[in-house]
Amino acid sequence: MKRIAVIGAGASGLMAACFAAGGNNRVAVFEKQKKIGRKILVSGNGRCNIANCRIMMEKYHGKDPRFVHQILSRFGLNDTVDFFKSIGIPLVEENNGKLFPASLQASSIVKIFEYELAARNVEINLHRKAERLMEKRGRYKLITAGREEYDFDSIILSAGSCAFPSVGGSRTGYELAQQMGHTVHEPFPAILPLSIPLKILHRLQGVKWDCAVKVAADNKTLASSEGEVLFTGYGISGPASMDVSREVNRLVIQNITPDIIIDFFPGYSVDGLMNQLETLWKDLSKSASFSLIGFMKHPLPEVLCGIAGIDPRKPVKGLSRNEKAKLAATMKELRLKPGKPRSFDEAVVAAGGVDVGEVDPATMESRIRKNLFITGELLDIDGDTGGYNLQFAWSTGAIAGMSQH
Numbered sequence: 317m318k319r320i321a322v323i324g325a326g327a328s329g330l331m332a333a334c335f336a337a338g339g340n341n342r343v344a345v346f347e348k349q350k351k352i353g354r355k356i357l358v359s360g361n362g363r364c365n366i367a368n369c370r371i372m373m374e375k376y377h378g379k380d381p382r383f384v385h386q387i388l389s390r391f392g393l394n395d396t397v398d399f400f401k402s403i404g405i406p407l408v409e410e411n412n413g414k415l416f417p418a419s420l421q422a423s424s425i426v427k428i429f430e431y432e433l434a435a436r437n438v439e440i441n442l443h444r445k446a447e448r449l450m451e452k453r454g455r456y457k458l459i460t461a462g463r464e465e466y467d468f469d470s471i472i473l474s475a476g477s478c479a480f481p482s483v484g485g486s487r488t489g490y491e492l493a494q495q496m497g498h499t500v501h502e503p504f505p506a507i508l509p510l511s512i513p514l515k516i517l518h519r520l521q522g523v524k525w526d527c528a529v530k531v532a533a534d535n536k537t538l539a540s541s542e543g544e545v546l547f548t549g550y551g552i553s554g555p556a557s558m559d560v561s562r563e564v565n566r567l568v569i570q571n572i573t574p575d576i577i578i579d580f581f582p583g584y585s586v587d588g589l590m591n592q593l594e595t596l597w598k599d600l601s602k603s604a605s606f607s608l609i610g611f612m613k614h615p616l617p618e619v620l621c622g623i624a625g626i627d628p629r630k631p632v633k634g635l636s637r638n639e640k641a642k643l644a645a646t647m648k649e650l651r652l653k654p655g656k657p658r659s660f661d662e663a664v665v666a667a668g669g670v671d672v673g674e675v676d677p678a679t680m681e682s683r684i685r686k687n688l689f690i691t692g693e694l695l696d697i698d699g700d701t702g703g704y705n706l707q708f709a710w711s712t713g714a715i716a717g718m719s720q721h
């Protein structure tokens with residue numbers, strides 16, 4: 317009999333346990349929280365965006381994103397869809413290729429995993445935090461925080477990242493990997509709101525507006541997105557800003573301060589916007605901000621006038637050509653400087669993690685320790701929003717599980 321421990325009952329660990337079970341294998345899952353799959357429960361706003369039909373390699377990041385290609389060619393989208401179908405979870409497609417369980421409830425996924433693990437005789441140990449691993453000739457001793465000791469022939473380390481600690485994110489996975497000799501690239505928060513220390517902007521708190529957002533440094537565009545931006549009391553949030561947050565934080569932690577460039581009117585060319593503004597400015601007695609209230613949500617007109625250095629009360633007839641051009645430029649290309657990255661508490665994922673060069677993508681086995689397998693977000697791969705992170709977790713978990721037979 318082969319004894320296998322899965323550390324972490326998140327997306328990749330649950331998948332690994334399902335695939336490892338059977339034959340001569342005895343699988344035990346160790347989960348530090350009192351329930352399995354807590355991050356799955358909050359994923360996709362409680363609906364769980366399981367995967368994405370439009371798998372694109374550029375959606376993945378890390379020191380060597382080519383690793384993802386090898387993973388997905390071994391267990392890809394079709395395998396994922398077939399697996400979920402086989403356990404009673406048909407998927408439905410929504411906008412931008414996003415796949416969800418037909419129930420649109422993340423809780424159904426966790427419940428079905430509970431059922432599957434029981435059916436496959438997997439032992440679940442809740443409230444058991446793996447604290448230490450000791451290896452001797454390819455066999456392992458696992459020591460929990462409660463000082464219990466267990467012996468295993470194989471370990472699947474699926475402890476996730478330090479993102480979102482309220483549902484289990486912690487650094488313990490990195491620590492266990494380091495105990496085993498692995499290199500961990502310092503994690504940093506990705507897919508989260510951005511702080512912008514420009515006081516006047518904070519007056520927009522609560523305003524949502526469809527914008528194009530770009531991140532630029534040295535006159536090069538490094539990331540871009542288009543969609544809703546939510547202005548907050550500290551900076552910006554919402555899908556378009558979350559999409560570019562990884563690149564902003566990557567640069568900021570390298571002491572590079574990029575420009576975050578917001579285009580409030582991506583549907584207009586510069587000339588087109590100017591023509592539109594000229595029609596709004598026909599009534600010369602309106603104030604600069606009042607002339608815009610039918611065109612932009614309150615209080616964007618005042619705030620953008622303020623940022624452009626124009627008194628919002630100034631009548632249109634008093635606006636110089638230069639001021640008009642500056643206001644139009646502020647609407648088309650507002651350049652903002654980010655503050656410090658916000659904390660992991662708000663981060664959907666952590667970039668960084670275990671160096672993927674030290675893991676064999678064909679099996680997920682460590683190239684440093686025999687019979688140690690590493691999966692999911694603990695690895696130095698992170699994806700964009702849209703189901704890419706869970707896809708990577710399911711795929712790496714399935715491969716590690718299959719490798720136990």
Ligand SMILES: Cc1cc2nc3c(=O)[nH]c(=O)nc-3n(C[C@H](O)[C@H](O)[C@H](O)COP(=O)(O)OP(=O)(O)OC[C@H]3O[C@@H](n4cnc5c(N)ncnc54)[C@H](O)[C@@H]3O)c2cc1C
Binds near residue numbers: 346359
């Ligand atoms: C709010 C939110 C929404 C998200 N929505 C989506 C989405 O819709 N689509 C998408 O693709 N991705 C989404 N993600 C990201 C996705 O959930 C993760 O990438 C994925 O869950 C990672 O799987 P994992 O198995 O690597 O880690 P996790 O799912 O985090 O599982 C790790 C588990 O290990 C346990 N653990 C940690 N250390 C120990 C230890 N020492 N001993 C025992 N147990 C331990 C943790 O408690 C946890 O249960 C979301 C993330 C968040 C935070």
